[in-house]
Amino acid sequence: MADSLMTTYQRLPVAFERGEGAWLWDTEGNRYLDSVTGVAVCGLGHAHPEIAKALCDQASSLLHTSNLYRIPLQEQLGERLRLCSLAAMEKAFFANSGAEANEAAIKIARLYGNKREIKNPAIIVMEQSFHGRTLATLSATGSRKVQAGFDPLVQGFIRVPYDNIEAIEEIAQHQKNVVAVLVEPVQGEGGVNVPASDYLNRIREICDQHQWLMMLDEIQTGIGRSGKLFAHQHNSILPDVMTLAKGLGNGMPIGACLAQGKAAEVLAPGNHGSTFGGNPLACRVAMTVLDIVESQQLADRAAKLGERFQSEFIAKLADLPGVTSIRSKGLMIGIELDRPCGELVGKALEQKLLINVTAGNVIRLLPPMIISDDECKLIIDKVSALVADFL
Ligand code: PLP
Numbered sequence: 600m601a602d603s604l605m606t607t608y609q610r611l612p613v614a615f616e617r618g619e620g621a622w623l624w625d626t627e628g629n630r631y632l633d634s635v636t637g638v639a640v641c642g643l644g645h646a647h648p649e650i651a652k653a654l655c656d657q658a659s660s661l662l663h664t665s666n667l668y669r670i671p672l673q674e675q676l677g678e679r680l681r682l683c684s685l686a687a688m689e690k691a692f693f694a695n696s697g698a699e700a701n702e703a704a705i706k707i708a709r710l711y712g713n714k715r716e717i718k719n720p721a722i723i724v725m726e727q728s729f730h731g732r733t734l735a736t737l738s739a740t741g742s743r744k745v746q747a748g749f750d751p752l753v754q755g756f757i758r759v760p761y762d763n764i765e766a767i768e769e770i771a772q773h774q775k776n777v778v779a780v781l782v783e784p785v786q787g788e789g790g791v792n793v794p795a796s797d798y799l800n801r802i803r804e805i806c807d808q809h810q811w812l813m814m815l816d817e818i819q820t821g822i823g824r825s826g827k828l829f830a831h832q833h834n835s836i837l838p839d840v841m842t843l844a845k846g847l848g849n850g851m852p853i854g855a856c857l858a859q860g861k862a863a864e865v866l867a868p869g870n871h872g873s874t875f876g877g878n879p880l881a882c883r884v885a886m887t888v889l890d891i892v893e894s895q896q897l898a899d900r901a902a903k904l905g906e907r908f909q910s911e912f913i914a915k916l917a918d919l920p921g922v923t924s925i926r927s928k929g930l931m932i933g934i935e936l937d938r939p940c941g942e943l944v945g946k947a948l949e950q951k952l953l954i955n956v957t958a959g960n961v962i963r964l965l966p967p968m969i970i971s972d973d974e975c976k977l978i979i980d981k982v983s984a985l986v987a988d989f990l
Contacts (some may be wrong), residue, residue: 611948617644620838634966634978635953639787639819639931642846642901643891643944644967650849653887654880663878672882679889680843680857682826687837688857692866693877697818698731699843700854703871704781704814704840705735707753707858710865711812712778719754720778722814723770725761727789730781730816739781741789761786762794763803771809779812779840780805784830784928787819790958791933793926799834806839812862814840817930818854822846823892823968826902826929833928851884852858853877897968901929904975908932908964915983921990932964933957934986943985952981962986 601610615631617624621742623631631753636642639829643650657672658875664670676905677691692703706724724730728741737745738753741761746752759766761782770777778800788793799815806813815838820830827833831841839862844854860863875881892898909927912934916922924935939959947954955963966978 603949611944613948620646621974623965628951629951631948631951631953632974632977632981633953634964634982635955636967637801637850638845638955639824639844639965641849642822642968643849643888643898643913644791644969645850645893647849647969648751649891650851650887652686653883654851657880657883662880663875665773665874665878665969667874669881670877670879672879672886673877676877676882676886678715679886680855682696683889683893687859688841688863689859690857690863691877692856692858692871693882694844694854694856694873695733695875695881696737696851696854697816697842698733698843698854699873699876700731700842700856701736701781701816701858702733703866704816704842705739705841706779706871707856707862707865708812708814710870711862712776714865715778715810717774717776717778721755721757721774721776722810722902723767723777723780724756724758725782725786725791726758727761728781728783728816729786729788757905760776763979764798764805767805771805777811779814781814781816783816783818784820785825785834787931788957788962790935790961791926791928791931791963793928797834799831799836799956803834803836803838812839814838816842818842818844820928822888823898823901824906824930824965826898827890828898830928847885847888848881849884849888851881853885855885884905892968895969898929901968903964904968904970905929905932908979910958911979912983913959915979916986919987919990922986927986929962930966930968934962934964934982936962936986936990938962940989943989946985946989947981950981950985952978954985 615623724739726741730739731734735753821843957963
């Protein structure tokens with residue numbers, strides 16, 4: 600039956616049919632501890648009863664009407680995101696995925712440049728970044744592997760090394776057509792790369808100096824995972840544009856491009872749109888997700904658990920030859936080895952543990968924010984044993 604699908608993915612030989620909290624059950628009835636959460640999506644774990652209820656209630660009243668009409672739940676979600684903690688984003692555009700949210704951000708940057716009569720507007724993007732698989736977002740992405748075969752790429756991106764302010768300043772001196780910087784607060788797919796603590800503050804300053812838009816891709820870091828509701832809140836700054844997806848729907852497909860200040864006024868009727876984006880079902884679920892994350896202070900829990908993972912992995916693994924770095928921001932945890940380690944995913948699966956390897960040699964853990972202390976210990980013990988055995 601798998602023959603019926605395009606060979607887009609290299610899938611592991613397992614299929615899950617049920618989940619609860621941090622656990623998944625496969626079709627044979629085996630139970631797995633999930634420290635991938637559908638790649639940073641199910642921050643509230645699987646089959647969360649309040650989310651299941653919101654979904655069922657909404658599905659039995661109204662799924663979809665289209666953006667030809669007002670959608671009160673979309674307006675409420677926009678308002679909700681506007682009021683979230685320090686976010687203070689003024690306007691929202693809702694899409695169905697991370698890539699689509701970033702497409703909206705890229706279009707905003709280009710229109711913003713256009714309005715300022717800047718010819719061939721360019722956006723500064725980072726090496727090792729990941730922004731999605733549509734043509735514009737893969738062109739923004741800093742990976743030749745993702746881009747290979749898809750030339751000609753979308754023009755208008757200037758690439759600089761991540762966590763390197765001097766490289767951005769250098770561009771600012773010579774290049775007059777820059778309109779925005781698009782950056783992940785922590786690079787997820789690129790290898791859980793955590794920049795210097797003032798990196799985002801410095802980018803904010805440069806953007807202010809040159810009237811560039813600061814656009815943060817919080818698709819992986821957002822909705823509590825980094826230890827704050829949004830990762831830029833660690834820096835007490837406000838971006839002009841922020842994109843969200845993944846954790847916002849906990850499995851319900853939704854993306855959002857939020858903007859404030861001058862960026863919030865750029866899109867006019869006819870500039871952008873989506874048939875499904877922000878439909879009542881997705882918005883209802885996203886509001887329930889935000890209610891749970893905020894009322895249960897799950898971002899604080901992610902911060903606390905992240906510190907525990909970091910310190911215990913350092914204690915158990917840092918001295919092993921072959922472990923080159925252990926880094927984390929909340930519940931984005933990376934253990935970098937000096938060699939490719941993709942085979943660890945299969946070895947972990949045999950032990951009924953889901954882990955991920957990214958950038959070839961970085962073990963990436965993205966456990967749910969609702970995980971218990973005992974479940975954390977299980978992940979730490981199993982991953983440490985796997986790494987020790989592998990090296
Ligand atoms: N941006 C970041 C930082 C991501 O991690 C991802 C997905 O991994 C995307 C964008 C693309 O999101 P999607 O797969 O929903 O299009």
